[in-house]
Amino acid sequence: xxKYLIYFAQAYPNFRRAELESLADLYGxxxxxxxxxxxxxxIVVDLESDDAAKKIMSRSILGRGIYELWxxxxxxxxxxxxxxxxxxxxxxxxxxxxxxxKFDFVGYKGKRDVKVRREMIESFxxxxxxxxxxxxxxxxxxxxxxxYVVPGHGKIAETxxxxxxxxxxxxxxxxENILDKYDLKRRKYIGTTSFDAELSLVSCNIxxxxxxxxxxxxxxxxxxxxxAAANFGGLPIGSDIDxxxxxxxxxxxxxxxxxxxxxxxxxxxDILTMDFTNNAFxxxxxxxxxxxxxxxxVREGLKVCGAKDPAKAVGRENVxxxxxxxxxxxxxxxxxxxYELSNLLDDLLQxxxxxxxxxxxxxxxxxxxxxxxxxxxxxxxESLELVYNLEQEFHKWSRRLLVYVKRxxxxxxxxxxxxxxxxxxxxxxxxxxxxxxxxxR
Amino acid sequence: MKFLTTNFVKCAIxxxxxxxxxxxxxxxxxxxxxxxxxxxxEFICHMLDRLDWQAVIKVAKDLGNTSLPPNKPEDIDPIMExxxxxxxxxxxxxxxxxxxxxxxxxxxxxxxxxxxxxxxxFLLPPHLC
Numbered sequence: 001x002x003k004y005l006i007y008f009a010q011a012y013p014n015f016r017r018a019e020l021e022s023l024a025d026l027y028g029x030x031x032x033x034x035x036x037x038x039x040x041x042x043i044v045v046d047l048e049s050d051d052a053a054k055k056i057m058s059r060s061i062l063g064r065g066i067y068e069l070w071x072x073x074x075x076x077x078x079x080x081x082x083x084x085x086x087x088x089x090x091x092x093x094x095x096x097x098x099x100x101x102k103f104d105f106v107g108y109k110g111k112r113d114v115k116v117r118r119e120m121i122e123s124f125x126x127x128x129x130x131x132x133x134x135x136x137x138x139x140x141x142x143x144x145x146x147x148y149v150v151p152g153h154g155k156i157a158e159t160x161x162x163x164x165x166x167x168x169x170x171x172x173x174x175x176e177n178i179l180d181k182y183d184l185k186r187r188k189y190i191g192t193t194s195f196d197a198e199l200s201l202v203s204c205n206i207x208x209x210x211x212x213x214x215x216x217x218x219x220x221x222x223x224x225x226x227x228a229a230a231n232f233g234g235l236p237i238g239s240d241i242d243x244x245x246x247x248x249x250x251x252x253x254x255x256x257x258x259x260x261x262x263x264x265x266x267x268x269x270d271i272l273t274m275d276f277t278n279n280a281f282x283x284x285x286x287x288x289x290x291x292x293x294x295x296x297x298v299r300e301g302l303k304v305c306g307a308k309d310p311a312k313a314v315g316r317e318n319v320x321x322x323x324x325x326x327x328x329x330x331x332x333x334x335x336x337x338x339y340e341l342s343n344l345l346d347d348l349l350q351x352x353x354x355x356x357x358x359x360x361x362x363x364x365x366x367x368x369x370x371x372x373x374x375x376x377x378x379x380x381x382e383s384l385e386l387v388y389n390l391e392q393e394f395h396k397w398s399r400r401l402l403v404y405v406k407r408x409x410x411x412x413x414x415x416x417x418x419x420x421x422x423x424x425x426x427x428x429x430x431x432x433x434x435x436x437x438x439x440x441r
Numbered sequence: 442m443k444f445l446t447t448n449f450v451k452c453a454i455x456x457x458x459x460x461x462x463x464x465x466x467x468x469x470x471x472x473x474x475x476x477x478x479x480x481x482x483e484f485i486c487h488m489l490d491r492l493d494w495q496a497v498i499k500v501a502k503d504l505g506n507t508s509l510p511p512n513k514p515e516d517i518d519p520i521m522e523x524x525x526x527x528x529x530x531x532x533x534x535x536x537x538x539x540x541x542x543x544x545x546x547x548x549x550x551x552x553x554x555x556x557x558x559x560x561x562x563f564l565l566p567p568h569l570c
Contacts (some may be wrong), residue, residue, distance in 0.1 A: 212487040235487065237449075239563075247558050266481035270446040273562040278570055280453040280563040282464050286491060307567035317568040328553045329567035334564040 001046040003069040004053050005164050007106060007145060008176055009062055013038040015202055016062045018388045018403065022206045022361075023056045031056065041108055042147060042162070044287045048356060050169050056171040059232060061201045064175050065106070067143055067166030076123065084126070096167070099139035104168070110148025110157035115257070120144060141168040161376075174202075181262070182228065187260055189253045191245060195224035195293055198390070201231065203291050205401050206388065207363035209234035213288035214269070218348070220277040221245055222253040225291045228272075230264035234289065239274035241303065241336070246271050256319075258338075275305040277347050287355045292337045293365040294348065296341050299320035303336040304344075342379075343422035349381040349404070349416075363403045369436050370398055376419035378402060383409055396436040442561045445535040447500045448492050452547035453554075453563040462549035464495040468503040471543030471556070478536055482519035482528045488535060489517060501534070509534075 008016050017033045024031040029052040036043050040065075047053050050068065057066040061421070070092065071083030083089060089210060112120065124142075131139070135422065145164040147158035182197035184190050203333050211233030217225045218399045220238030222245060229236040238255070240246050248254020259265040274280055281287075295302050307313035313335070319326040326332055345366070352362040362384065366378065378389060384404035391398050407414075451457070451464035459517050494513035501509050514531070517524045543552040545561060552569065 145570060212483065214491070235484070241564065243557070243560060243562060243564075246560050266484060270443050271560060272442075272446070272450070272562055274453070275564055275570075278453045278455070278563070278565050279448045282449060282451045283458070283494075285449045304570075305565050305567070306570045310567070313567050317566065327568075330555045330557070333565065334566055384452075433565075439525045 001048055001052075004045055004047050004161050004169065005067045005069045005166050006039040006043050006045060006057070006074075007064045007067070007108070008043070009064050009424055010041055011198065012062060012202065012390075012392065013041075013183050015206075015209070015390050015401070017400075018390055019060060019202055019205050020056055022403075023059055024052075026208045027052070027055045029056060037098050042145070042164070044072075044263060052189065054170040058174050059205060060172040061174050061178070061198060061205060063172045065171045066169045067145065067164070068169055069164060069166045071166075072162070072164045074162065076120065076148040076163065080123065080126075081351055083165055089328070093127055093129075096140050097128070097130055099129075100134040101129055101131055101140045101142060102133055102135055102138045104141050104143045106145045107160070108145075108147045110146065110160060112146075142166070143168050147346060157312045160257045166242060178231070182231070185278045187227075187258060189222055189248050189255060189258050191222040193221040193245075193293075193295075194223075196223075197228070201225045203328075203365075203401060204228045204232055204234065204289075206390075207289045207291040207361045209291065211287050214286060215291060216281075216287045217288045218274075218279075218351075219292050219294050220255075220271060222248075223271070223292075225293070226255065226264055226268070227258050229265065229289075229291065230259060230267045231262065233267065233343055235267055235269050237269035237271070239272045239276065241273070241275050241305070243273040246273055264411055274345070275334075276351070277304045278350065281355075283354070285355075286357060288357060288360050290348075290352050290356065290362045291364070293339070296367045302339050302341055302344060304339040305334050306337040307335050340421075341417055345379045345420070346418055349379055349384060352404065353381050353383045353406060358406055358408045360396075361403060361405045362406075363401060366402055367397060367399045368407050369431050370396055371436060373398070374419060374423070376417065377423065378419065380414055381439045382416045383407055383412065385412060385414060442540045442557050442559055443536055444500070444504075444538040444540070445488060446561065447545075448496050450545075450561065452549060452552060453565055454550055454552060454569050457547055457549045459562070460549040463547055465493075465500050466545040466554065466559075467548055468500055468540065468545060469544045471504055472541045473504065474539050474541055475533070475537050476539050478532075480529065480532050481533075482525070485528045485531050485535065486517055486519050487529070489513065495511070504538075506534075523557075 017036050023205040053066045057063050071079055073079035073082045105117055146160035147162040148160045150157050179198055184194055208228045209232045213234055215229040215234040215236045217238040220240045226236035226238045255271055259268040385407050387405050390401040457463035498509050514527050540556050541559050543556045
């Protein structure tokens, strides 16, 4: 199989492998990333074709680009030697002999000045491309990729420690400025619970959102995951217990207008005011992916419909106003009661196990305090296989993107468990506001 | 609320889960608007696969439209010329027809839900949770 060089961004390195593996799996492409080193933004992989390379990189948020590898070395001489000695170099040169082309440079933590670049391009003259050089839209871009190590604070790296030469196959959506496009600062309707653009897009990639597939966010808020899902062609539908956040600020500033802003409104399904624990979707409505950030209660305490004090609420269903039962009137406001995160996560896993098709994914974020986290706090369901547990660390706490795949009951049988519940883990919110002090444990 | 969404939702009360009467809900006193939206034939095709056609007919009737064919359109292909008219009609019905205000009533338990500001509300009073 041909070899390709992948160049990653220096962002969330522990999420890289999950993103590319998930995209490869979605498109039925085989890729082995087990040798990936989180401290290094480069990796060489085997892929079946340029087409496979294009597919996995075009949607990637954490990758920057992928290149067909022609050679590598510690310095320029070694690089040339490696290219010249490669077995298929003659075939490669022939393939691109007459097309238009240009040379480009990619440097990690360092770069060459223009004069040196020109000399370096000259040194590749043995490739003897005869096509015209075109700076705009050439048929092929040949790239010198270099890795530098900065010798110390405030110093500049002079020479690279590793060099690669290859043909550019695909730049990622990150390189094409998708993070700018979805930046919350530029989004019309946002709120205090809006999820940042980069990780909501990554969540959708790992959740395998795909064209024509229904994506559900049961805790939609301002719709951060919905717009991210539509970017990848998913058909998003969202619900939230708070009707005000769904309505938005005005007719020009709400969830549907965000879809208009990104020109994806023809993919948007709808939004509904709903308590996730009393779900109104018919049971045979197929949901292909569930991507969400459950309300763990830092901004607002976690609530569901119900009476806080059931004893006091007895008989209220018989209250009549103007000849109508109060709870059937349009202006009735349904009371809310506090609910435990551990119960909500149980509900989320159970719902996902019932609604996702075999192979469908659930991806959600879960907060954990670093001083008392144990792996068994991660909820498990017998028909959902946990495939990723990806941690984003903050000071004293973390949030984890947990990703599950619905499995066929005849082939997979896991164990249902909920460590939060069995270990009596207190509300994350209480500990957050007490600064994760010992006393609050 | 898009007309399309009426095809996905039933009564939220758990005791209605096993009732065939809880889907679709009955739509009454509805205020409708036609909101123009870009035509996306692939989107309609994806939705067509997922639609319960008998429920489409039922809800359309609630809203005063009795002209739908008795069976789900078949062999629809977004690139075929003769599918275009059907897809456009479905686009007008499913995507562009919006219920701005109205009632959704469960035919099983008679609970009333409301659509307010184009958003359906399925929150339940405590005794039905």
